[in-house]
Amino acid sequence: xxxxxxxxNEGSKINQILCAILINxxxxxYGASIGWMSPMTLLLxxxxxxxxxxxxxxxxxxxxxxxxLTCIPGNILMAxxxxxxxxxxxxxxxxxxxxxxxxxxxxxxEVWSLILARALVGINMSGCYVTCPIxxxxxxxxxxxxxxxxxxxLFHTTGNLFLYIIGDFLSYxxxxxxxxxxxxxxxxxxxxxPETPSYLVKRGKFKAAIRVLAWxxxxxxxxxxxxxxxxxxxxxxxxxxxxxxFLIKGIVKDKIIFKAFNIAMIVTLAREACGAVPxxxxxxxxxxxxxSNSGSILxxxxxxxxxxxxxxxxxxxxxLVVEKAGRKVLLSVTSLVSxxxxxxxxxxxxxRDYGVNTPNWVPVVTLCLCIFxxxxxxxxxxxxIPGEIFSFKHRGTVMALTMSTAAxxxxxxxxxxxxxxxxxxxHAAFYFFGTICILMAVYVIIVIxxxxxxxxxxxxxxxxxxxITVNSNSN
Numbered sequence: 001x002x003x004x005x006x007x008x009n010e011g012s013k014i015n016q017i018l019c020a021i022l023i024n025x026x027x028x029x030y031g032a033s034i035g036w037m038s039p040m041t042l043l044l045x046x047x048x049x050x051x052x053x054x055x056x057x058x059x060x061x062x063x064x065x066x067x068x069l070t071c072i073p074g075n076i077l078m079a080x081x082x083x084x085x086x087x088x089x090x091x092x093x094x095x096x097x098x099x100x101x102x103x104x105x106x107x108x109x110e111v112w113s114l115i116l117a118r119a120l121v122g123i124n125m126s127g128c129y130v131t132c133p134i135x136x137x138x139x140x141x142x143x144x145x146x147x148x149x150x151x152x153x154l155f156h157t158t159g160n161l162f163l164y165i166i167g168d169f170l171s172y173x174x175x176x177x178x179x180x181x182x183x184x185x186x187x188x189x190x191x192x193x194p195e196t197p198s199y200l201v202k203r204g205k206f207k208a209a210i211r212v213l214a215w216x217x218x219x220x221x222x223x224x225x226x227x228x229x230x231x232x233x234x235x236x237x238x239x240x241x242x243x244x245x246f247l248i249k250g251i252v253k254d255k256i257i258f259k260a261f262n263i264a265m266i267v268t269l270a271r272e273a274c275g276a277v278p279x280x281x282x283x284x285x286x287x288x289x290x291x292s293n294s295g296s297i298l299x300x301x302x303x304x305x306x307x308x309x310x311x312x313x314x315x316x317x318x319x320l321v322v323e324k325a326g327r328k329v330l331l332s333v334t335s336l337v338s339x340x341x342x343x344x345x346x347x348x349x350x351x352r353d354y355g356v357n358t359p360n361w362v363p364v365v366t367l368c369l370c371i372f373x374x375x376x377x378x379x380x381x382x383x384x385i386p387g388e389i390f391s392f393k394h395r396g397t398v399m400a401l402t403m404s405t406a407a408x409x410x411x412x413x414x415x416x417x418x419x420x421x422x423x424x425x426x427h428a429a430f431y432f433f434g435t436i437c438i439l440m441a442v443y444v445i446i447v448i449x450x451x452x453x454x455x456x457x458x459x460x461x462x463x464x465x466x467x468i469t470v471n472s473n474s475n
Contacts, residue, residue: 012218013144019216020148022186022193023135024155026094027128029182031159033101033121035308036179037064039167050172051109059111061418063118068411070122072404077123078130079400087135088195094127095190098183106176126407128152129383130399137387137395138196139216142453146327147319149387150380154315157375161308168305201233209233236391236456251394256460261398263448264386268402270335270440271382272409275342275433276374278417279307279367310368314376326452327381332444334377339437341369346430353425370433378437388451389459 041064044055055063081090101120104113132152140148166175197216200209213229214221251257318330345366352358390398421429449462 010219013141015216015218016140016144016148019139019193020136020151022190023091023132023139024151025186025190026091026098026124026183027132027152027155028159028162029095029098029179029186030121030124030128031156032163032179032182033067033098033124033159034156035160035163036167036175038164040172043172055111055114057418059115061415062115065411065414066115066119067122067125068407068414070119071126071407072122072411074123074126075130075400075404075407078127079396082131082134083396086195086199087131087138088190088193090127090131091135092187092190094124094131095183095187097127098124099180099187102176102180102183106173106180122407126400126403128156129403130396133383133387134395134399135196138198139194139212141217142455145388146384146452149384150315150319152383153375153380154312154319156379157308157311157315161305161312164305164308197230198233198237201230201237206230237393251398256464257390257394259463260389260460261401264389264398264402265405266443267331267382267385267440267448268406269409270436270443271374271378272406273413273433273436274335274338274370274374274378274440275430275437276371276379277410278413278429279371306364307368307371310372311375314372314374315380318376318380326450327385328444328448328450330377331381331385331448332441334373334381335437335441335444338370338373338378339434339439339441341366341373342430342434342437345370346427346434349425349427349430353427373437378440385448385451388454389456389463391456 041060043049044051045057045060046054049055078090078094081093097120101117101124104117104120107113129152133149136148136151137145163175163179166178170178194212194215195208197209197213200206200212209230210221210226213226214223217223217226217229219226251261321330345363348358348362348366386398386402387395417429449459451459454462
């Protein structure tokens, strides 16, 4: 590692980018796990089910919902693992859990086995959304932390699309073998990657932290900027040591940190309640419902694949423009457009139910627009912001708390989405999702500060409404 940086120009960002890509490989595998439900729901409930006996709506609902239930304790577990054993070991454990879920699906077709395998996906999910953003933030330079932070959604959406595609062409067991290869590959490859400098400083391994920083920044170990960055990490952690040791109590009692926590919680809940989760899990079924008697030239699963392409496009755009457009603008615009699209789709279902001649393209266009907005703004920015507004000490705890609350919301959505839409109509769900998105846009404009390129100290001064001095640290 000492000599590896010499291959590149001094100060290059290439090592950070390579590290961030490897950090997010488990997210790709997790995205495939979530995307698996869309084509497999149609297959496992059909007369051609590989089980021989089609699954019931209740069984499918539990398969879709149970990952979000196990994700709740999983978030706390991953935060504890990350702070105790390090980000690297935790990420390796995540891939091992992902591999175990695919092995279980290959081993049995019993309902209990299908549900247990999906339950393991919840552990994978919690690790991806608690550990990966923290890991990425702690290895990234401020100038690219937003772009690298958005990679999590790009890899998630690419995993979804990948599964939509192979789900339309490969057999049931072939899909499982292909998906098993990804966490297995990552499990082996990630052994060579470094621990984060922040965690090494926490453990008092300052020389190792300097080596890792020098490799990540493609600079020499005696470079003054490496020493300065190490000093910043030390000061942040020294400040944390004198803070309240009971983290949740400390968050609640400190007005500024509590305000930051409220922002993190609200943007996370808005992301989960915007409708993307049930849409992506039941994409093929929703398109099947919307395209009934429409004479669509695309099958429901092929329309879901189109949704996946849009999702990847949106997440790619987010990675490219987040450092130029800023967090606030991107999040407010995508929230508003997504809300209006959801309400339009809900109105389309209502009009169709009343016998109005409705254009067949509306469901495809509005759902694609919603998912585009979700993947280009709502999802990536709601993950980047919490990582930027908390110190090392609070980062893991806050991510675990927000993700646990979000997982509970997702669990309830997926468990009751099909029964409720069958009883009161799918339009009610989309009106609800649209309203949440519009309210989120208003909240972003009024409450959330811009965090692009700003230090934690700078952000907290904005939250406390104190005047920011010219000499404030901008690290």
